[in-house]
Amino acid sequence: MPDYSFIDTHCHFDFPVFSDLKAELTKAEKAGVRKIIIPATQQASWQNLISLSLQHPSLYYALGLHPYFLEQHGEDALIRLDEALKHRTPRCVAVGECGLDFMLNDECLTPENIDKQYRIFDEHLQLANRYQLPLIIHARKSHDKILQRLRKIRLNKGGVIHAFSGSYQQAMEYVKLGFYIGVGGVITYERAKKTRQAIAQLPLTALVLETDAPDMPISGFQGKPNHPAYLHDIFDSLCLLRQEHEREIAHQIWHNSCLLFQLKG
Numbered sequence: 001m002p003d004y005s006f007i008d009t010h011c012h013f014d015f016p017v018f019s020d021l022k023a024e025l026t027k028a029e030k031a032g033v034r035k036i037i038i039p040a041t042q043q044a045s046w047q048n049l050i051s052l053s054l055q056h057p058s059l060y061y062a063l064g065l066h067p068y069f070l071e072q073h074g075e076d077a078l079i080r081l082d083e084a085l086k087h088r089t090p091r092c093v094a095v096g097e098c099g100l101d102f103m104l105n106d107e108c109l110t111p112e113n114i115d116k117q118y119r120i121f122d123e124h125l126q127l128a129n130r131y132q133l134p135l136i137i138h139a140r141k142s143h144d145k146i147l148q149r150l151r152k153i154r155l156n157k158g159g160v161i162h163a164f165s166g167s168y169q170q171a172m173e174y175v176k177l178g179f180y181i182g183v184g185g186v187i188t189y190e191r192a193k194k195t196r197q198a199i200a201q202l203p204l205t206a207l208v209l210e211t212d213a214p215d216m217p218i219s220g221f222q223g224k225p226n227h228p229a230y231l232h233d234i235f236d237s238l239c240l241l242r243q244e245h246e247r248e249i250a251h252q253i254w255h256n257s258c259l260l261f262q263l264k265g
């Protein structure tokens with residue numbers, strides 16, 4: 001196995017399942033993962049992300065409010081987010097993750113919930129522009145609505161559609177708006193035909209890799225927590241889908257991630 005270097009652009013290494021973080025980082029490092037970006041899901045996790053990034057030189061983070069945890073975030077959460085971004089450390093490389101999730105069960109998806117999702121998402125767009133940071137977007141059953149929003153509030157630093165699942169046409173709409181497409185475990189499943197076709201055809205300059213660990217198990221590892229060490233399996237699937245040589249793919253993907261998140265080499 002040639003030793004390529006990878007960046008996991010979306011990994012929840014702050015989740016309790018990774019309590020022995022030093023060991024987990026060693027495992028990731030052995031698999032060629034040199035940098036890891038941890039997006040925030042809830043306000044209560046921000047402080048921990050900041051301190052993890054201070055303890056481990058390979059860790060970066062983003063600050064935001066995930067739509068899945070909407071109920072936990074009161075009216076002041078957005079004010080706190082503004083403050084946290086204003087006082088961010090250099091390891092904060094994005095706003096997120098945020099987004100619109102219309103796959104929650106019907107009980108959760110009340111008109112109030114949907115309204116609140118829109119309001120919080122729009123505010124993240126404003127904050128990304130205010131602090132000149134890219135945005136990490138979570139999208140489930142919501143591509144059209146997200147694209148609508150992104151056309152209205154243009155983002156100076158773009159962002160990434162994390163764990164993209166959808167068609168080539170949908171992905172290209174994002175790319176035209178300056179967004180990257182987060183390629184995750186979905187493409188390791190042969191049944192994910194539409195997404196695999198999209199990833200095969202998109203410009204290589206628009207792709208970044210991610211695991212979304214501990215979620216989104218990759219094919220063959222179902223039932224186990226996902227891990228950045230499996231990023232290589234996603235890369236292998238990507239190489240099978242693409243025409244370019246794997247060396248070129250590895251280099252371009254590394255470059256894309258550094259460019260998007262302003263990481264140094």
Ligand SMILES: [Zn+2]
Nearest residue numbers: 010039097212
């Ligand atoms: Zn996530």
